[in-house]
Every structure is written in structure tokens, then in C-alpha cells.
Amino acid sequence: MNAKSTPADPAPLSPSPLEVDSLVKRFGSVMAVDGISLALHSGECLGLLGPNGAGKSTLIRSIVGRVTPDAGHVAVFGHEASSAAAREALGWVPQELALYPRLTCKENLTAFGQYQGLSSSQIGQSVAWCLEWAALQDRETDLARALSGGMKRRLNMAAGIIHRPKVVLMDEPTVGVDPQSRNRIFEMIEALRAEGTSIIYTTHYMEEAERLCDRVAIIDHGHIVALGTNAELVHNSFGSRSQVLARFEGPDERVAPWVAEHSGRLVDSMAEFTIEHPTEVAALLVSATAAGLELVDLSLRRPNLESVFLHLTGRELRD
Template sequence: MIQSSPPALEIDQLTKRFGTREALRGVSFRLEAGERLAFLGPNGAGKTTLIRSIAARTSPSGGSIKIFGQSPDDSRTHQLIGFVPQEIALYGDLTARQNLKAFGRFYGLKGTLLRQRLSWALEWTGLADRANELVRNFSGGMKRRINIACGVLHRPQLILLDEPTVGVDPQSREHIFGMLDKLNDAGTAILLTTHNLDEAQSRSDRIVVIDHGRMVADGTFSELVQETVGNSRLVKVRLDKPLTRPIELTGMRTTLEERVVGQSGEQSIHTRLSDVNEDLGRLVQLIKRNGYQVADLEIRSPSLRHVFLHLTGQELRD
């Protein structure tokens, strides 16, 4: 008999109330082993509360959390999770090596195993040459790397990262995601909260969007695009000569209520096609019929920003 392994994380109807304020309102989703999930939402949406609930740092008001089938309060679960808080939760007056050693011990590592993991972590973070320097003297990106390393020394199967790249320059951000990709390649499930749309889009297998404590979407990027933006695409066409008058879009469906595109004197037109598969050919024919040639054509891919805008009706707020 084949027994399927439990998901890395299974959350069902999770609620959390702080006094009269509801931080989480019935959040449910799963994270499979080895999967990368971005938990996306604006500030104050409930992302940190969710992470803290998973790490057993706060008790939910309702619902359930299972980590590899176990309760977060189970002491064995602590070894399965690597928790990396949003703040730099390190001892600034200790060296990088001393910090790693301390957290390794708190996770129960000792002896040769601890030494091996220390060496691995210093190599993994690219800070082996600065292992004996005080953390308080490190740059923001370096501190972030050590911050993450302290949470994964014990090789957890699920890593919880609360906005791991806040305040980090693009180069360090790239370095951090490179580190996380290595862990993910080794089969570690990763849940990261972020309000960086590009990060969520490019660094995750699946995205859960939360707003005002309520889950508004759950799926892969393609699924979210399909569910929200669908096949509509923004199309930009450069013409061989300036328009003498706007082109009328007869027999075509557009997402915009415009029936004519372009302006006299301009050499390009922009429009959103409801179904790019069906309407793109018609648009090209229409342009030709009006006496113009297509010099260049650009179909803009939908981004998570469009998805988010569609889901929440607003830009991602800070």
C-alpha cells in the first residue's frame, strides 16, 4: 500500500483575533514538501501573524495548522521548522561564527555535526572570510544572510521567512534567493511572506494573496493570471507611418470601452485585447485595411501587479 506523505503545511480556516481586531479571517491553504510559496499582501494584511502562528509563537483564535501532519506546539515540530523573523534577530556583539554556533546549539546540534553545519553555513552565506567579525559591523545584506543561516542550520524541512529581503540591495537580494534555491533544490519547502510583487512572481511556485486578513487568491502565477486577467493582453503596435486619423476597431472585443485607437500624428497604437489569440490577427488586418503596415508589435505579459490590482482593486499599498 502506498502511503502519501503529509503536506509540509496544511492550514484550515485559520483565524486570529487581537481584541476586536481580526488579523486573520479564515485562511486556508496547503504547502507541499519541496514547494516554494509566496505569501503576498500589503503591510498589515496578516502575513506576520500567519508566520508566527505557524511557528507556534502565537495561538490562533480558530482553525488548525498541521506541519507534516503534526501540531506546531509539538516539540518535535520545532526541529522541522526554520523560522527567520523579519527583524535581524541576532546578537550584534557576537561574531558571525558565534551567532551560528549559539543558534545551532539551541536547535540541538553539537560536536562534529555542529562544526560541519557551521562550515556549511559560512560557505553558503559567502561569509566564511568574515566569520570572526562582529555582526553589528556587517552590511544590511550580510546581516540578512546570517539571519537566514541561523534559522536553517539544523536543516529544517520547512522554512518560514518573514520578508527576508526587506531593505536589501538587489545584489544581496539575488544572493539570498540563490541561497534559498539551493535549499529548495534539496527538497526543503519554503514559505516566504513579501509585499514585493516581482519577488513573489519570480521566486515561488505558488502564490497566496491575502488582504485584510482574508485570503483572496491561491494558485500558481499562471493560474492567478488566468483567474483574473485571463487571455486579455496589452498590445502595442508601431506603424510604418504616422496616423492621419484614429483607427476604428470594428468587429473586435476589447477590454476597454474604446472603439477607436490611436491619435492623428502618432505612429503607434496601444490597446488591450480581450482574447489575444482571437483578436490579434484581426487587429493586424484592420491596420493593413486602413493603409498602414505593422513595423513592430509588442504583447505585454500580465504581471502580478495586474493580478493584484484585479483582485484587490488597488495597488499594493505600503
């Protein structure tokens, strides 16, 4: 194993855990990342929220050096992303189950610890910590391929932080797991945050971003279209307005003209309206009745990140 080159660039005072500046990556004619800039604050969890193909994974892979950007710059605590210091500070949990299936949990963690340059004594301690963190102590001698889907995901996460990095990049770590395992993963992430680890968390699940992230960057077509806390994003898009969701009997073609007339949208046969005051609901219902539409279902809710995404991009998050 060879250590990669160590640059001599001195770290600036109190540098940000991670800074991405004008990053660009193109695959042929597809612009995967189009000039993204962001800064991760110390101890925060920054969510990257966007649909599949938005550029989240490419951004993460550019940060960990698995994709060579066409332009832009990435710094980890002020160090070049390719430097040994940056590698030491960065942990990466890829979306794939990047494990050795024929190795046990403990052997997997030991191997990745060695690849990260840990000493024997460090590996022993770190493997024990990671097994406990991932609640896999009683499965340490089980082969990775014999684990359940949720356990594999947890082991995958543990392998990414075996060297106890200060910055962790998690690329959709809950893909394909059941709700119970997902909650366990959330607890692991919260435990990591409690220790002061800075995290970038990519997801296309709005609920995950709302629960785990201090700030959220909404990404679409390689751009950050909005960045802020959950409340900021909602406020910036909707102010104090609320959303009315209404479903009517009959085909969309019959409902659509009336929805458009009231500045709403029809998404999956559901009419969506933004209102300033709840009293406006009554007026909408009267209008619908007058138009001969029969109401099936009605709800009033505060806008969420999905509403923000729809508002900003005109597309559903799961499109």
C-alpha cells in the same frame, strides 16, 4: 535549556510538510488572519503575496508558535505545531534582524544551533555549511553588528536554518537590501530548494514571487483571495487578455471620464485597460484622439501578479 513537550501523536502516512486549517487571529478589533487554510507541498516554494498589513507575518508567526491563534490548526508533517517534532522540522527567518549584534557570525550560528538542541559535532558541521551557504566564510569572526546590511540579512537567514529544517518560513528576507544582495539571497533560496526544502516565502514584491515561487497565495485583509501558480492566477483573472497602459497629457480629472467610459482604471495617472486582441489598441487610440486627449506613453503587456492583485482587490500591491 528545556526541551518542550513531545506529543505522542503518530504521524499519518506521507503527511504534508505544512498544513494550515481555518486559522484565525484577531488583535482587538483588527482581524489579522481570517480563516486561512493552505497546504505546502513537499519541496515546493509557496509565496504569500500581499501588501503590508495583509496578515502574512501574523500567519507565519502563528505557524512558528509566536502568535497564539484564536482558532484553527497547524500541523507540520502531521505533528502539532507546538510539538518538539514540529519545532525540529520548522525553520523561521523573521523579518527583523534577530541576531546578537555583539557576537560574531560563527558565535551567533553556534548559539542558535544550541538553542535548537544540536550536539557539538552537529553544530560544527552545520555552522560550516551555513557560513558557506550564506557566503560568510571569510566573515565568520566578524561581529554581526559590523556586517553590511546584505550580510546581516544572509546571517539572519542562516540562523533560521542552522538546524537544517525540512520546512523554512521566510518572512520578507530581502527587506531593505540592495539589488546585488537580493540576487545573492535568491541564489541561497534556490540552493535550499535544490536540496528539497519546502519553503513558504512572504513578500510584497511581485517580481520575487514570480521568480522564486511555484505557487502563490495572494493575501489581503487576512484572507487568501487567490491561490495557484503564476500562470493559473493570471489566467483565472484575465484569461488570454492583455493589458494596455496609457498615459495622457493633462490632469486626471480630464482623463478619468474617458477611461471609465472604456471600462478602464486610472491608477497613479496611468490608464489601464484589458483587451482580448492587440488590434483593440487602435480603436482606443482613435477614441482618445476624438476625446481631445493627447497620448504621452503607451504599452501593451501580459498581466502579471500585480495585475492579478489589482484585479482581485481593487488596490495596488504596494498600497
